Amino acid sequence: xxxxxxxxxxxxxxxxxxxxxxxxxxxxxxxxxxxxxxxxxxxxxxxxxxxxxxxxxxxxxxxxxxxxxxxxxxxxxxxxxxxxxxxxxxxxxxxxxxxxxxxxxxxxxxxxxxxxxxxxxxxxxxxxxxxxxxxxxxxxxxxxxxxxxxxxxxxxxxxxxxxxxxxxxxxxxxxxxxxxxxxxxxxxxxxxxxxxxxxxxxxxxxxxxxx
Amino acid sequence: xxxxxxxxxxxxxxxxxxxxxxxxxxxxxxxxxxxxxxxxxxxxxxxxxxxxxxxxxxxxxxxxxxxxxxxxxxxxxxxxxxxxxxxxxxxxxxxxxxxxxxxxxxxxxxxxxxxxxxxxxxxxx
Numbered sequence: 001x002x003x004x005x006x007x008x009x010x011x012x013x014x015x016x017x018x019x020x021x022x023x024x025x026x027x028x029x030x031x032x033x034x035x036x037x038x039x040x041x042x043x044x045x046x047x048x049x050x051x052x053x054x055x056x057x058x059x060x061x062x063x064x065x066x067x068x069x070x071x072x073x074x075x076x077x078x079x080x081x082x083x084x085x086x087x088x089x090x091x092x093x094x095x096x097x098x099x100x101x102x103x104x105x106x107x108x109x110x111x112x113x114x115x116x117x118x119x120x121x122x123x124x125x126x127x128x129x130x131x132x133x134x135x136x137x138x139x140x141x142x143x144x145x146x147x148x149x150x151x152x153x154x155x156x157x158x159x160x161x162x163x164x165x166x167x168x169x170x171x172x173x174x175x176x177x178x179x180x181x182x183x184x185x186x187x188x189x190x191x192x193x194x195x196x197x198x199x200x201x202x203x204x205x206x207x208x209x210x211x
Numbered sequence: 212x213x214x215x216x217x218x219x220x221x222x223x224x225x226x227x228x229x230x231x232x233x234x235x236x237x238x239x240x241x242x243x244x245x246x247x248x249x250x251x252x253x254x255x256x257x258x259x260x261x262x263x264x265x266x267x268x269x270x271x272x273x274x275x276x277x278x279x280x281x282x283x284x285x286x287x288x289x290x291x292x293x294x295x296x297x298x299x300x301x302x303x304x305x306x307x308x309x310x311x312x313x314x315x316x317x318x319x320x321x322x323x324x325x326x327x328x329x330x331x332x333x334x335x336x
Contacts, residue, residue, distance in 0.1 A: 009313045019309035023302055030297035084227050085237055087220050121240045156252050185217045
């Protein structure tokens with residue numbers, strides 16, 4: 001009799017309807033929640049340049065003027081706010097005032113070659129701090145122009161430079177952030193966000209060379 | 212052509228997307244990148260020559276690719292098992308809840324019927 005009672009419940013239409021309703025709602029939710037998903041928030045990458053005291057600004061000992069042989073101890077700080085690890089390249093370029101800098105409107109990098117490139121796989125939500133110690137190791141100062149011939153960055157000497165400036169000896173260090181694209185298998189300066197906007201990140205610091 | 216470095220980074224991304232912990236692989240990848248940078252700059256401090264640096268880096272990239280693929284398979288398996296477990300728990304819970312609901316409903320109905328049958332008619336004066 002007890003078995004018949006239970007059997008009656010299990011075979012009833014009410015039991016089947018309630019079971020189908022609950023399982024139909026919660027089983028797909030359980031299946032979805034067990035899958036790995038990202039947070040759905042907009043990812044970002046940031047780049048900042050810090051001085052030897054890990055602060056923004058006062059990058060040079062003497063009012064943005066550098067003499068050959070002066071040591072600049074900077075830090076480049078990259079934060080990966082994306083939902084996955086990103087393979088990042090920092091490209092440091094040395095330009096005069098007329099050479100083309102990166103363009104925010106078209107998200108294109110400076111066409112000039114980098115003096116050094118540093119790469120690192122940066123985990124999601126973590127920060128990569130890169131020490132950059134650089135020196136102008138050789139200049140050619142004439143009446144009409146100043147040319148940087150040689151720089152040393154992180155103990156590497158780059159001596160095939162000829163970056164000339166005639167207008168007040170103005171130069172700039174351009175720091176570009178490039179991100180590895182798994183589809184093109186290359187580093188790319190600009191990337192698309194989830195809302196299909198193009199983004200790029202770069203920074204520049206101006207200085208003059210002491211004659 | 213896919214280089215060993217490309218394969219390694221793609222494998223790490225796939226493993227990470229499957230939910231695997233790739234922090235140890237990330238660290239080894241950066242060590243290998245450091246060797247490549249030494250080779251590119253011909254500035255050696257943890258390997259002896261360009262060939263030496265590149266060979267060592269390639270070995271590391273290949274082992275990272277293999278391990279990332281294993282981690283991805285494990286993570287996929289774990290995710291699959293977790294999904295089956297979750298669905299099973301939901302189905303069993305639904306069975307129990309449905310049974311209790313129908314049982315309670317039947318008990319209530321039989322109680323209501325008994326109460327009705329036990330009612331007495333009283334004349335109002």
